[in-house]
Amino acid sequence: MIRRIARLSLELAALTAIWWFGGWLAKAAGLPLPGGVIGLGLLLALFASGAIRPSLLQGGAGLLLAEMLLFFIPALMSLLDYGPLLRSEGWKILLVIMCSTLLVMLVTALSVEGMYRWRLRHESR
Known part of the structure; x- marks a missing residue:
């Protein structure tokens, strides 16, 4: 232990x-x-x-x-101070968050797939 x-x-x-x-x-x-x-x-x-x-x-x-969720809770709690901004621009913020999350997931998946294929090629030699 x-x-x-x-x-x-x-x-x-x-x-x-x-x-x-x-x-x-x-x-x-x-x-x-x-x-x-x-x-x-x-x-x-x-x-x-x-x-x-x-x-x-x-x-x-x-x-x-x-434990990644613990890193995001303080940032989410600070959003409570910006209620008027979220009511007026919230849909734009949500759209940016959704698009950036999708982009991060896509780039991560492609990177992992590329590294996996690279590793397979080099291990077979």
Whole structure:
């Protein structure tokens, strides 16, 4: 049990370090991208190059994904302060949320499918 908690803590620390480094890199280079996006790109590059195996971070990533709702509740609660805005522009906001969610799901599905096919090609060699 203690080994599992220690491993999970190390995985979460590694993911946090990559996220932090991406934020630092975005700020230092003046990039117009969020640090999390740059961190994900760095993580993808590490996975693709074979420097890190995805299984090494699977537990920490799984925990973060399982608790993802906790990251969105504060943002949703802050919407209560903007009642008049939601009544006048709510349908536009909802449309943007629906379209962006659909786009994220589509890009994620295509990325996963592409990486899966790439992995199959390289494992068969």
